[in-house]
Amino acid sequence: MDKAGRRIRAAFEGLHSLLNNPQRIDLQALDTLSPDDFAVTEVACHGFPHQPTCLAYDPVQKLMAIGTQSGAIRILGQPGVNVNLKHNNGASVLQLQFLVNGGAVISLCSDCCVHMWNIRLKRPEIVHSLKYNRERFITMHLPFQSKWLYLGTDKGNVHVLSIETFTLSGYVVNWNKAIDLSQKVHPGIVVHLSECPTDDTKLLIGYECGTLVLWDLKERLTDSRYQCMNKLRSVSWHYDGRQFMCSLANGSLMTWTIRKTQEPAEIVFPLANVECDSLSGQGGGRAASKQFYRPIDRLDWFCQRNGEQLIIFSGGTPFVDIERPPCITVLHGKSLSVLEMEHPIVDFVSLVDTPYVNEEQDCSAIAVLLQNDLVAIDLKAEGCPCFENPYSMDIHDSPVTCCAYLSDCPIDLIRALYAVGSKQKRRGYTAKKWPLTGGVWGSSPSSDPELMVTGHSDGSVKFWDFSSVNLQILYRLRTAKLFEIPDCHVRSDFNFFSITHIALCPASRYLAISGMAGHVIFFKFSRQEDCEDVTVIDVPLFGNPLSTSQTDLLHCDSPGCSQNVGTTSEGESSAESKSPSYRPLKVKEGPVKRSGGYVPGIICLNSWPSVSLPEVVTVIVLNSAYGLLAYGTDQGLVVIDILRKCIVLVMETSSLYGSSDLLIRSPKTNVTSCEKNSMSFDLSENRQSSEKSETGSNRPIGTPEVPPTTKSHPRMMSIKNQPTLNKSKLAYTRDRGTKEPDSVENLDLGIDEGVCSLEFIENISKLDLVNGPMLWVGTTHGSILALSIDLPEPDHRLGSPVTVHTSGFCLPKNSGFILGLGFLDSQCNLLLPPVKFFKELGHESGAAKNRVLRRANTLIGSVEEELSRKIDTGESAIIAPPAGRDSAANEQYVVVCSERATRVISLSTMATLFSVKYDFPFVQACVVTFNAKPLVVGCFSSGRLAAYSVPSLRVLLDIAYFPQNLHCLETVQFGHQGAAVYMCSPTELLKFAISSSFAVESKDILGSIYLPCVTPQPPKQSFFKELFSISSRTLDREELFGGLSRKPVKTISQRNPQSGHGLDAATRKSVAGASEIQRAKMALSERGEKLSDLEDRTTFLTESAKAYADHVQELMLKQKNKKWYQL
Structure with a gap:
C-alpha cells in the first residue's frame, strides 16, 4: 500500500512540476496560431x-469539357484556364453537353442523374439535379438555343426535360409507337438523338x-423509318437537312435520303482499299470487302464554305493486324x-467556327480524347500536324514514382531551368496557337x-513550374542514359532505373536522386556544355570491410585521386573478392x-546481397555548405563527400548508437577504425533477417499490390514500383499499429533496424555532444541518433x-x-x-570557396536576398552564431x-x-512554417488532415x-505557408492549401x-427557303412540351434543387442574369439607333412635304391669275 501511495504521490508531484515549468510556460506564450487561420x-x-469517358465543346465560348469514370469534369480553355469539378456521389459521367454561350x-x-453546372461562377456549382427512377438515361x-433537352433511355423511350425548371415534360416518345408494327423485337437502347x-x-x-x-414532334407520329444492316454507332446530318450519314459496327458508312426510306443512297467501306501500313490514300471502297473491319464509333459530316465535303470518323480499320x-x-x-x-480513342469533337448546324461550317481542327492523352490536330496544315498541348497532360508519360515540392524556390533557379529546358522542346508541331481560347x-x-x-519509372526527372494554376514543364533529365542496359536475366520484373527519392538544394542547385537498383547519382547545375568524366x-x-582502394580513398589529399573509385585492384584480399555482393548496373x-543543365558528378553503386x-x-x-x-x-547509413568525391562513412544502423547504450546493446562484432577518431565500420558478416509484415504501402498507383521494400521518405512523395523481395525486414508494422516501448531495454536485437529519416543541422546546445555541425538519424525503431561532423578549415x-563519428547522444525512443x-x-x-x-x-576562390552560410531562418526569402547582396558586394556572408553557449538564447x-x-x-x-499521441498512425508528417511560425502538419491513415x-x-x-487510399496518402507533400500537393490519381496532381486567407x-x-x-x-436565308420552312417557325415548344403535354408521374423522377441562400444565392442570380442584361442593353441600343434614324427620316420627309406643298400653292396662285390667252 505504501508503495502504491508513493507512486501516486510521485505522479502528482511530477504533474505539478510539469505544469509549473517556466520553460514550458514561456514556450506556450510564443504559440500565436489559432484554428481560425486554417x-x-x-x-x-x-x-x-x-479514365476519361466523354468530350464536349462550346464553339462560341471556345471551351472544352472532359468527363471521367470517377465523376470528375475537367473544363479547359486558353492556357492557364483549367478547372476541375467533381460529382459528390462519384458516378461515372456518360455524356456532357454545353449550353452553347x-x-x-x-x-x-451512370446513376440515372442529370446535373446542370453553372460555370459563370469562378467555382462552378450544381444548380439543378434530376434523378430518374424508372429507366436509365x-x-x-x-439543340442550339433550345430550352428542352431530349433524353434517350435503355428501354428505347425518349423523354423531354426543361432546362429552366429541370422538370420532365409529359411528352414521351415510346419505342413501340416509333418502330414499325411488323418489327417483333425490341429495337434496343437509344444511341442517337438529333433534330x-x-x-x-x-x-x-x-x-x-x-x-x-x-x-414528327408536332403530329406525334413517325414520319419515316430506316433500317440499317448492322448495329448503329453514330449519325451525322448534312447541313441541308435532306441527308444523313450513319456509321455501323461493321466498319461501313451508310448515307440515307430522308424521302427515300427503302434503301440507302450509298454504302461505303472507307478503308477497304487502303493499305495497312500507309497513312494516306485515294478514295474508299464502295463495295464491302471480304475482310472484317472495326466499328466506326464516331462520325462527323461537314460541308465547308468552299463546297468540299469533310468526313471525320474513328475506327473502321480492317482486322488484318491485331x-x-x-x-x-x-x-x-x-x-x-x-x-x-498512340492510345485507344475515347471520343473526339470537331472544332467548328459556328454553332448553327443549318449552314456550311469550316472545321479547322479536331480534338481527340485518348485513353491517356488529349490531342488537337490541325486539319488546315499539310500533313495534319498536332497542336502543342499547353496543359500538363504528360505527367504520366512514364508512371510517376516520387516527387519533391518546393513552395519557396528561388526565382533564379526557375529561370535557369527554363533557359536550359527551352532547348529540349519537341518539334513537329503546327505553328498555330492552341485552338481553345475561352476563359x-x-x-x-x-x-x-x-x-x-x-x-x-523510366529513370527520367522532370522539373515543373508550379507558381500559378498552370503547371508548366521546365526541364527534363534522363538518368538511364548514364548506364548500360542491364541483363534481363537478373530481374525480368524489375525496373532498375525507376527513381525512388529526390533531394534538391534550391540555393546551390545541387541535385541527388536514388534509383530502384540501389544507385545514387549526384548532379551539379551547369549553364554550359560539359564533357567531364563521371x-x-x-x-x-x-x-x-572496405577494399584497399576504398580505404586508401579516405586518406586522399586531392579530388583527383577519387576518379576511379569503382575499379577493383588486383591486390585486393581474397576475403574481399569472395564477398557476396552484386552490382547489376554498369556506368x-x-x-x-552533355548539354547545359544538370550534369552528373558522382554515381554511387550499392552492392546487392544477391x-x-x-x-x-x-x-x-x-x-x-558541408559538401556532404x-x-x-x-x-x-552512407555518407559521401561530394567535393572530394569519396566515401566518408559506411555503417550499419546498430553501430550508429556508439556508446549511448553500451549497457543495453552489445556490438555484434569487433569494430575496426579506418581512420583515427573519424569513423567506424561494422565488419560483421552476419546479417540477421526477419520478415516485414507491412504490405502494399509503397506500390505505384494503378499497379498490383505487392509488398514494399522500404519506408518512403517523409518529405518525399514516393511510390515504389518493385516486386516482392525476400529481404531482411523490420518486425514493426504500421498496419497493426504496434506500440513500441519507450525504453531501448526491450529492443529485439534479432531485428534489423533501418534508417528512415536524415537531417543536417547546426546545433548550439549546453551539451557538448550536440554542438556544431550534426547529422541526425531517425530509425525505423523510433530511435533518434546524432552524428558529429568535423569539417576541416576552409583553406584545407x-x-x-571530413570525419563523421557517433556522438553517443540518443533522444528518448518514439513509437514507430x-x-x-x-x-x-x-x-x-x-x-x-x-x-x-x-x-x-x-x-569561389581561396578561402571563400568553402564559406558556410548558416540560415537560422524564419523568412527564407529575406535571408537569401541579404546573403546574395553580401556576396555581390564582396562582404562576408558568414552569419556568426551568438556568443555565450550557456545563455538561454x-x-x-x-x-x-x-x-x-509527436x-x-x-x-x-x-x-x-x-x-501528443494519435488514434491512427501518421502516413506523412513534417514541420513547416506558416505565417513565420513552425507547424506540424500531416495526414493519417484514416484519410484525415491534421495540423498542430x-x-x-x-x-x-x-x-x-x-x-x-494508402497509395494516395503516401504521395502527400507539404510546403511552407500552407501549400500542399498529392497524386489524387495515377495521372493527376492536386494542389490545395490549408490557409484561411488563401x-x-x-x-x-x-480567374x-x-x-x-x-x-x-443566324445564317441568312432566301425568301423561298423561308417560305418553305415556315412550318419550323410555327412550332411552339412551350405549348407542345409544357401546356399540351400531360403531367408526368411524380414518382418517376426526383428533382434536387441546388439553390443557395443569402448573399451566395443573390450573387448566383446576379451573375446568371449578366448575359441577359448585356443582351438587353445591346438590343435597346440597337433599337434606339433605329428609332433615331427613323425620326430623322420622318423629319426629313415632313420638311420635304411642307416644301412641296408651299411650292404647289405658289404655283397654283401664279396660274390662277393668268388669263386664258396667257396660258
Whole structure:
C-alpha cells in the first residue's frame, strides 16, 4: 500500500512540476496560431483526367469539357484556364453537353442523374439535379438555343426535360409507337438523338439494332423509318437537312435520303482499299470487302464554305493486324488521311467556327480524347500536324514514382531551368496557337515561386513550374542514359532505373536522386556544355570491410585521386573478392558531351546481397555548405563527400548508437577504425533477417499490390514500383499499429533496424555532444541518433578529409517510424540547415570557396536576398552564431514526428516538454512554417488532415479530406505557408492549401471560365427557303412540351434543387442574369439607333412635304391669275 501511495504521490508531484515549468510556460506564450487561420481549399488539379469517358465543346465560348469514370469534369480553355469539378456521389459521367454561350454544362451520369453546372461562377456549382427512377438515361441532345433537352433511355423511350425548371415534360416518345408494327423485337437502347437542321419539328431517333426513326414532334407520329444492316454507332446530318450519314459496327458508312426510306443512297467501306501500313490514300471502297473491319464509333459530316465535303470518323480499320494502333480518318473531298494514335480513342469533337448546324461550317481542327492523352490536330496544315498541348497532360508519360515540392524556390533557379529546358522542346508541331481560347487567367495570390520535381519509372526527372494554376514543364533529365542496359536475366520484373527519392538544394542547385537498383547519382547545375568524366563509387555491402582502394580513398589529399573509385585492384584480399555482393548496373565509360543543365558528378553503386535482392535506398539528403551527401537504407547509413568525391562513412544502423547504450546493446562484432577518431565500420558478416509484415504501402498507383521494400521518405512523395523481395525486414508494422516501448531495454536485437529519416543541422546546445555541425538519424525503431561532423578549415577543405563519428547522444525512443524532424531556436523559430548559394559556387576562390552560410531562418526569402547582396558586394556572408553557449538564447528544441506521436524535446535537458499521441498512425508528417511560425502538419491513415501548433501541439486543423487510399496518402507533400500537393490519381496532381486567407484570395487565382459575348447571327436565308420552312417557325415548344403535354408521374423522377441562400444565392442570380442584361442593353441600343434614324427620316420627309406643298400653292396662285390667252 505504501508503495502504491508513493507512486501516486510521485505522479502528482511530477504533474505539478510539469505544469509549473517556466520553460514550458514561456514556450506556450510564443504559440500565436489559432484554428481560425486554417481552412482547406483546393487550388487546381493538373495532369490528364484519369479514365476519361466523354468530350464536349462550346464553339462560341471556345471551351472544352472532359468527363471521367470517377465523376470528375475537367473544363479547359486558353492556357492557364483549367478547372476541375467533381460529382459528390462519384458516378461515372456518360455524356456532357454545353449550353452553347449559356454559361452552363449538363452532365449525364451512370446513376440515372442529370446535373446542370453553372460555370459563370469562378467555382462552378450544381444548380439543378434530376434523378430518374424508372429507366436509365443513355444519351441526351440539346439543340442550339433550345430550352428542352431530349433524353434517350435503355428501354428505347425518349423523354423531354426543361432546362429552366429541370422538370420532365409529359411528352414521351415510346419505342413501340416509333418502330414499325411488323418489327417483333425490341429495337434496343437509344444511341442517337438529333433534330433535323432545317426542320426542328423532326427528331431523328437511332436505336442500337440499326433502326432509325424520323419522329414528327408536332403530329406525334413517325414520319419515316430506316433500317440499317448492322448495329448503329453514330449519325451525322448534312447541313441541308435532306441527308444523313450513319456509321455501323461493321466498319461501313451508310448515307440515307430522308424521302427515300427503302434503301440507302450509298454504302461505303472507307478503308477497304487502303493499305495497312500507309497513312494516306485515294478514295474508299464502295463495295464491302471480304475482310472484317472495326466499328466506326464516331462520325462527323461537314460541308465547308468552299463546297468540299469533310468526313471525320474513328475506327473502321480492317482486322488484318491485331496490334494496329487506333486511327482517326479524315476524308477531305477525294483525299483520305489516316492518322494513327498512340492510345485507344475515347471520343473526339470537331472544332467548328459556328454553332448553327443549318449552314456550311469550316472545321479547322479536331480534338481527340485518348485513353491517356488529349490531342488537337490541325486539319488546315499539310500533313495534319498536332497542336502543342499547353496543359500538363504528360505527367504520366512514364508512371510517376516520387516527387519533391518546393513552395519557396528561388526565382533564379526557375529561370535557369527554363533557359536550359527551352532547348529540349519537341518539334513537329503546327505553328498555330492552341485552338481553345475561352476563359481568363487569374492572378496568383502567392509571391513565392514554386517548383515541382517528379521522378518516373523510366529513370527520367522532370522539373515543373508550379507558381500559378498552370503547371508548366521546365526541364527534363534522363538518368538511364548514364548506364548500360542491364541483363534481363537478373530481374525480368524489375525496373532498375525507376527513381525512388529526390533531394534538391534550391540555393546551390545541387541535385541527388536514388534509383530502384540501389544507385545514387549526384548532379551539379551547369549553364554550359560539359564533357567531364563521371566519378563512380562502389559502396561496399553493409557488414563487409572496405577494399584497399576504398580505404586508401579516405586518406586522399586531392579530388583527383577519387576518379576511379569503382575499379577493383588486383591486390585486393581474397576475403574481399569472395564477398557476396552484386552490382547489376554498369556506368558507361569514357567522356560524354552533355548539354547545359544538370550534369552528373558522382554515381554511387550499392552492392546487392544477391542477384535478386537489391539494396534499396530509403532516404536521401544533401548539404551544400558541408559538401556532404547522406543516404540511408534498411541496413545502415552512407555518407559521401561530394567535393572530394569519396566515401566518408559506411555503417550499419546498430553501430550508429556508439556508446549511448553500451549497457543495453552489445556490438555484434569487433569494430575496426579506418581512420583515427573519424569513423567506424561494422565488419560483421552476419546479417540477421526477419520478415516485414507491412504490405502494399509503397506500390505505384494503378499497379498490383505487392509488398514494399522500404519506408518512403517523409518529405518525399514516393511510390515504389518493385516486386516482392525476400529481404531482411523490420518486425514493426504500421498496419497493426504496434506500440513500441519507450525504453531501448526491450529492443529485439534479432531485428534489423533501418534508417528512415536524415537531417543536417547546426546545433548550439549546453551539451557538448550536440554542438556544431550534426547529422541526425531517425530509425525505423523510433530511435533518434546524432552524428558529429568535423569539417576541416576552409583553406584545407579539399586537402583534408571530413570525419563523421557517433556522438553517443540518443533522444528518448518514439513509437514507430520517424517521419520527420524539426529544430527550433529559443524563440521557437524553425531552423534550417546551412547552405551555400549558387552564385558563390560560380565565384569561389581561396578561402571563400568553402564559406558556410548558416540560415537560422524564419523568412527564407529575406535571408537569401541579404546573403546574395553580401556576396555581390564582396562582404562576408558568414552569419556568426551568438556568443555565450550557456545563455538561454542558445537553447534549442527538436520536434520529433513519428507514426504514433509527436514530441517537443529540449536538447539541453532531453526533457519532453510537449507531446501528443494519435488514434491512427501518421502516413506523412513534417514541420513547416506558416505565417513565420513552425507547424506540424500531416495526414493519417484514416484519410484525415491534421495540423498542430508548435511548440504546444494544440490541434489547429483536423478534418476528413483525403480518400482512404494508402497509395494516395503516401504521395502527400507539404510546403511552407500552407501549400500542399498529392497524386489524387495515377495521372493527376492536386494542389490545395490549408490557409484561411488563401481561401479568400483563391477567387482571383481561378480567374473566369465564362465570358459574356454576343451570339453569332443566324445564317441568312432566301425568301423561298423561308417560305418553305415556315412550318419550323410555327412550332411552339412551350405549348407542345409544357401546356399540351400531360403531367408526368411524380414518382418517376426526383428533382434536387441546388439553390443557395443569402448573399451566395443573390450573387448566383446576379451573375446568371449578366448575359441577359448585356443582351438587353445591346438590343435597346440597337433599337434606339433605329428609332433615331427613323425620326430623322420622318423629319426629313415632313420638311420635304411642307416644301412641296408651299411650292404647289405658289404655283397654283401664279396660274390662277393668268388669263386664258396667257396660258
